[in-house]
Amino acid sequence: MMRWEELETPCYLIHRAELEQGIALLKSSLAENWDHYIAGYSFKTNALPWVLMRMKEAGFYAEVVSEDEYDLARYLGFSNVIYNGPVKGKRSFLEAFAGGAIVNLDAKRELDWLEESGLTKGKAGLRVNFDLESLCPGETSAKEAGGRFGFSYETGELKEAIERLAHMGIKLSGLHLHASSRTRSIAIYRALAQMACRLKQEYDLQLDYVDIGGGYFGGLENRPKFPDYMKAIRKELERAYTPKETALIVEPGTSLITPPIEYMSAVVDCKDTYTGRFVVTDGSRSDIDPLHGKESYFHQILYYAGDQAAERKRMKKQVICGYTCMENDRLFVLEDQPELREGDRILYQKVGGYTMCLTPLFIRYFPAVYVEEAGEYTRVRERWTVQEAVQKNHY
Ligand SMILES: Cc1ncc(COP(=O)(O)O)c(C=O)c1O
Missing domain, CATH: 3.20.20.10 (Alanine racemase)
Structure with a gap:
């Protein structure tokens, strides 16, 4: 059984139970009325x-x-x-x-x-x-x-x-x-x-x-x-x-x-500049907010297993950034929280609508998608590689 630490990042996660709940609620609401x-x-x-x-x-x-x-x-x-x-x-x-x-x-x-x-x-x-x-x-x-x-x-x-x-x-x-x-x-x-x-x-x-x-x-x-x-x-x-x-x-x-889908990215680097700490992740704003219109994102930090967050030093400010080369690929600012380290994951919630269909082939290709059902993960889309990126081209 695959655990979250083993998922290839970045990726989308579809939570089956939550999807089914939405479908059932829609149908019962319609049938009742x-x-x-x-x-x-x-x-x-x-x-x-x-x-x-x-x-x-x-x-x-x-x-x-x-x-x-x-x-x-x-x-x-x-x-x-x-x-x-x-x-x-x-x-x-x-x-x-x-x-x-x-x-x-x-x-x-x-x-x-x-x-x-x-x-x-x-x-x-x-x-x-x-x-x-x-x-x-x-x-x-x-x-x-x-x-x-x-x-x-x-x-x-x-x-x-x-x-x-x-x-x-x-x-x-x-x-x-x-x-x-x-x-x-x-x-x-x-x-x-x-x-x-x-x-x-x-x-x-x-x-x-x-x-x-x-x-x-x-x-x-x-x-x-x-x-x-x-x-x-x-x-x-x-x-x-x-x-x-x-x-x-x-x-x-x-x-x-929108409700049953999450997006997971991993911390790949942390750097300190004259303005403070930047945390670089392998996810991007383009994958969860392709029109760059949202002001905030539902999110949760998953500190890497075996390393207790409570034992880490706390940082006043950490700016969480995406993988693209756009300066505005910044997702949120963590304040007064344990220091993030390489391998930690960030989960963005409720991102299933108007994301996968609008994400660009910009710098990286489409990420993998997994379905989570009763704690088990199944990959339902492989991440795109060069093979998919060059298909239908003549050169
Ligand atoms: C004709 C039509 N039906 C349904 C929808 C779905 O809307 P939503 O995703 O907001 O439920 C749209 C979205 O623009 C639409 O144009």
Whole structure:
């Protein structure tokens, strides 16, 4: 059995039990509130094949937003797909529609493709663009600049799209209302569900599904959890919809996959300069915060086995740094703590969402990934080496 001291660093660690807990909580929250539900897993959030296969086994639909992601879902054997996004490929779009995937249109060219193809049987939904910011001031990602996805309710493009589908003899199966927000608040989901009700009434829609999207918190104390969101969504939706006629679709990503994943780095060197102690590690900010937007990281120090931290001298300040050659690859400052030494490990918690999929091939290649289950570690991705780095190149 592999112990943490033996793991190759840097690496990601997926804690299986925590992942399963999140999946179970999502499903029970949905079942308790809207028995006819579909859960999609957002590929873009973390598309590690092991993760995707686990989501498939757990009954998730693949929620994909590009031809590459669509092809990946098919390659891994997902039979249920939700195809979203503003830039779908024509080949995969038509294949998905004809093959019975849930296809949420986001662009006029997708309506053109349908028209040209003559296809009429399939599940077509429309991504709705509306002024959510005025309902939830300061909460949306784009704030007053307004969201850019979907067909606009206010300008009439949504109504036109509904009419075009009807003209082509294609049933409008659903509405897609995903909104990425800054706050991930319950109020956002209330507003989305209210909009779904309003559109049903205004355009007299008979829908097979309302897709409320992703964007939830997960696994954080003092933050809403799946039961809070689903209860609030149900309360609004049931004013205009019944579970018997209309399924509720959700597309979580980060709420499921951020909590169970950690990142481990090892101390490789300590140096003293005129400003103090720098602790160099073999991990990088790029691996846990690729957009360099976070102000702090959940972390824990693992002092090397056999060497009691209590016996070490304490240091006023130690600056923990990454392996890249960027000055700003500094992760945090340890104050009044035992001196770190080569071989000590640092664990960063809750780093599963928008990390592995956004890390660059900068200076070092992709790190290994392990799954931890009942204290045992299994490697589910080898670290990338030169072989992978040069593949598909001609030189
Ligand atoms: C259409 C769509 N669905 C689902 C998600 C997943 O969001 P999150 O990872 O915040 O749950 C996103 C993320 O941007 C998205 O664009």
